[in-house]
Amino acid sequence: MENAFAQPQNVVVLGGSSDIARAIVKKLCAARTHTVILAGRSQALLDDAAREALDHGASRTDTVIFDAEDTTSASETVRRCFDKVGDHVDLVIMAVGRLGSQSQDQNDVVAATRMMNVNFTWPVAALTEVRTRLVAQGSGRIVVLSSVGAVRVRGSAYLYGGAKAGLDRLCEGMADSLLGTGVRLQLVRPGVVRTKMTEGLKDVPFTTGVNEVADNVVRGLTHADRVIWSPPLLRYVFALLRHLPAPLWRKVMDR
Amino acid sequence: MSRQRLSGWGRTTPGVFDVETPDTEELVALELAKSSGAIARGLGRSYGDAAQLSGGLVIANRSLNGLGEIAANGVVRVGAGVSIDELLAFCIPRGWFVPVTPGTRQVTIGGAVAADVHGKNHHRDGSWGDHVLEMRLVTPTGSLTVSPTTQPDVFWATIGGMGLTGILTSVTLRLLKIESDQVLVDTTRYAQLDDVMAAMVEGDDEYRYSVAWVDCMTTGASMGRAILTRGDHATRRDIADATLRAPSPARLRVPFDAPAGLLTPLTVRAFNEAWFRRAPRRREGEHQSLGAFFHPLDGVKDWNRLYGPRGFVQYQFAVADAQAQCVVRAIERLSSSGVPSFLAVLKRFGPANHGPLSFPISGWTLALDVPVGPAALPDLLDDLDEMVIGAGGRVYLAKDSRLTPAAVRVMYPRLDEFLEVKNRVDPRHQMASDLARRLNLLGK
Numbered sequence: 001m002e003n004a005f006a007q008p009q010n011v012v013v014l015g016g017s018s019d020i021a022r023a024i025v026k027k028l029c030a031a032r033t034h035t036v037i038l039a040g041r042s043q044a045l046l047d048d049a050a051r052e053a054l055d056h057g058a059s060r061t062d063t064v065i066f067d068a069e070d071t072t073s074a075s076e077t078v079r080r081c082f083d084k085v086g087d088h089v090d091l092v093i094m095a096v097g098r099l100g101s102q103s104q105d106q107n108d109v110v111a112a113t114r115m116m117n118v119n120f121t122w123p124v125a126a127l128t129e130v131r132t133r134l135v136a137q138g139s140g141r142i143v144v145l146s147s148v149g150a151v152r153v154r155g156s157a158y159l160y161g162g163a164k165a166g167l168d169r170l171c172e173g174m175a176d177s178l179l180g181t182g183v184r185l186q187l188v189r190p191g192v193v194r195t196k197m198t199e200g201l202k203d204v205p206f207t208t209g210v211n212e213v214a215d216n217v218v219r220g221l222t223h224a225d226r227v228i229w230s231p232p233l234l235r236y237v238f239a240l241l242r243h244l245p246a247p248l249w250r251k252v253m254d255r
Numbered sequence: 256m257s258r259q260r261l262s263g264w265g266r267t268t269p270g271v272f273d274v275e276t277p278d279t280e281e282l283v284a285l286e287l288a289k290s291s292g293a294i295a296r297g298l299g300r301s302y303g304d305a306a307q308l309s310g311g312l313v314i315a316n317r318s319l320n321g322l323g324e325i326a327a328n329g330v331v332r333v334g335a336g337v338s339i340d341e342l343l344a345f346c347i348p349r350g351w352f353v354p355v356t357p358g359t360r361q362v363t364i365g366g367a368v369a370a371d372v373h374g375k376n377h378h379r380d381g382s383w384g385d386h387v388l389e390m391r392l393v394t395p396t397g398s399l400t401v402s403p404t405t406q407p408d409v410f411w412a413t414i415g416g417m418g419l420t421g422i423l424t425s426v427t428l429r430l431l432k433i434e435s436d437q438v439l440v441d442t443t444r445y446a447q448l449d450d451v452m453a454a455m456v457e458g459d460d461e462y463r464y465s466v467a468w469v470d471c472m473t474t475g476a477s478m479g480r481a482i483l484t485r486g487d488h489a490t491r492r493d494i495a496d497a498t499l500r501a502p503s504p505a506r507l508r509v510p511f512d513a514p515a516g517l518l519t520p521l522t523v524r525a526f527n528e529a530w531f532r533r534a535p536r537r538r539e540g541e542h543q544s545l546g547a548f549f550h551p552l553d554g555v556k557d558w559n560r561l562y563g564p565r566g567f568v569q570y571q572f573a574v575a576d577a578q579a580q581c582v583v584r585a586i587e588r589l590s591s592s593g594v595p596s597f598l599a600v601l602k603r604f605g606p607a608n609h610g611p612l613s614f615p616i617s618g619w620t621l622a623l624d625v626p627v628g629p630a631a632l633p634d635l636l637d638d639l640d641e642m643v644i645g646a647g648g649r650v651y652l653a654k655d656s657r658l659t660p661a662a663v664r665v666m667y668p669r670l671d672e673f674l675e676v677k678n679r680v681d682p683r684h685q686m687a688s689d690l691a692r693r694l695n696l697l698g699k
Contacts, residue, residue: 001304001309001689001692001693002268002693003267003656003657003693004265004267004268004303004566004568004627004656004657005632005633005657007633009693031633032659087692088309088310088692135271136310137309137310138270138272138308138309138310138311139268139269139270139309139310139689180260180271181260181271182269182270182271182309219630222565222627222628223565224564224565
């Protein structure tokens with residue numbers, strides 16, 4: 001069960017080897033988290049993340065392998081994760097995503113579809129299953145890793161940004177649908193974060209490390225805010241950027 | 256049946272669950288038999304997650320509201336869902352008072368048993384369970400009559416057992432004879448913690464009731480300044496034309512949640528300062544009504560909303576007399592942390608009773624309210640846990656919303672004794688609460 005400070009005991013991570021998810025899990029384990037179930041694509045990476053969780057205070061971890069390109073695997077994956085917890089699930093972190101390579105994918109129908117499946121369809125299918133289960137539990141939390149790139153989609157990353165935008169908007173509605181159910185959904189919109197996913201990208205303003213994002217997420221759990229921005233200042237920066245006239249927006253963002 | 260979203264008095268971790276309100280013992284047993292998991296709920300005054308079971312069944316006890324006649328020796332049988340407020344309205348005009356009352360009248364008799372509540376007279380009269388003669392308890396394996404002589408292990412596991420042995424339907428207890436609705440109160444202000452603690456050790460035995468309010472926000476020379484109030488029921492010798500009127504209902508209420516930022520170190524410090532200055536340096540024999548003396552916060556309905564939408568936690572611990580330094584260090588830690596805390600309550604406890612999970616142990620207890628919000632608070636309270644464990648003390652489960660299973664195991668060394676009884680009357684682990692899940696009290 002979660003305590004008064006929004007510190008969960010049982011956590012499921014979908015996309016368990018995501019660098020941001022791992023940084024969040026480390027902080028949760030240092031507080032009250034004792035059971036962590038990590039689901040992802042690569043056993044080796046998940047084992048690594050599981051070891052890290054144990055090092056930081058978890059007492060039980062387990063892993064589930066799935067492929068986000070296969071959208072039919074979502075509900076089965078969630079079921080297996082919940083079964084492995086075998087108790088009340090306090091928090092589900094949705095960290096499935098792939099940045100892809102826009103320049104290659106935009107001319108490839110299969111690759112573009114794959115980007116939608118991994119970043120949108122699989123997460124939505126899984127969240128549907130998670131939602132049902134948490135509502136039946138009468139309490140629980142969902143944290144969905146979105147991106148500031150979802151606020152206004154850039155021409156140079158429209159596949160990733162577009163899929164995230166779909167997920168982000170859908171989750172805003174899902175969060176509203178959960179009012180009164182005891183379940184809460186929060187979106188995380190980080191700026192560029194230095195992770196293995198963004199390796200090779202150049203630092204832009206407001207680039208942060210994963211620990212800063214994790215700090216903001218853990219703090220955000222204790223607030224009622226629907227959206228956790230990281231760094232928090234981006235809330236105001238994007239309030240401005242999303243209303244920039246298109247030519248100016250392109251000039252600023254798609255250099 | 257209705258599906259409701261409810262939380263404890265601290266409003267921190269709400270859950271959604273089905274609520275049934277049976278009005279007979281048979282219906283309670285029926286509901287319990289149908290459910291896969293259940294917990295009783297009274298007026299929801301436990302601070303954390305003790306009276307809720309997310310996704311399960313909550314059996315509200317408020318329709319178990321029978322009130323028997325008071326025997327000449329003060330023994331009365333009451334429904335577990337009767338509140339202390341309702342019981343007082345019934346018994347004060349007849350010249351009787353509850354043997355123990357917590358800081359609010361808005362708790363049910365069942366809740367008082369489950370939390371084994373204590374009051375300002377613990378140093379003399381013990382806690383609620385010490386005045387219970389017999390109880391009817393619906394367990395998953397059958398309905399029982401339990402008392403200190405009939406199934407004493409089940410009786411004592413239920414005293415302070417946080418509702419986890421079954422659903423109480425009625426309680427037989429012994430009331431206290433009173434001759435008036437007034438308390439004669441002596442108040443003294445102390446500029447330092449050491450002085451008030453010395454005064455309590457020395458003089459508490461002369462009073463039935465004693466409690467000190469301690470300021471946990473001042474540092475330096477006035478660290479832990481306090482107001483000590485002590486008293487006893489006025490008799491006809493004190494007041495010739497004594498009346499016997501029940502306390503009046505709340506006249507004020509907090510109509511909406513206060514904004515989240517209302518309680519800052521600055522505003523709380525200002526409140527504490529005013530509270531301290533308002534108290535007389537020394538005053539003796541003041542007449543106070545029962546309500547004003549025992550339940551000052553009941554004058555304001557829904558006062559928990561003052562803490563804003565994020566709610567608050569209460570931290571209450573007890574340590575033995577020899578560990579009085581733990582109280583001093585805890586107050587030092589708090590006052591230097593800058594975490595805003597309203598006046599804390601300091602009190603002396605008499606000997607513990609036989610309840611394996613009953614909270615009071617002979618010595619000192621300190622209770623404080625703090626709003627959820629300051630980033631340093633979770634770790635600060637974890638540090639206090641360690642300090643309390645180091646001193647052989649414990650934290651009160653009825654107030655808890657943040658302990659760990661490991662800490663509870665050390666704080667309550669007789670936990671296994673409790674779980675043995677629970678597993679016997681509830682072998683399929685049907686009695687459960689969010690607190691029990693969080694603290695691993697299910698007996699699995």
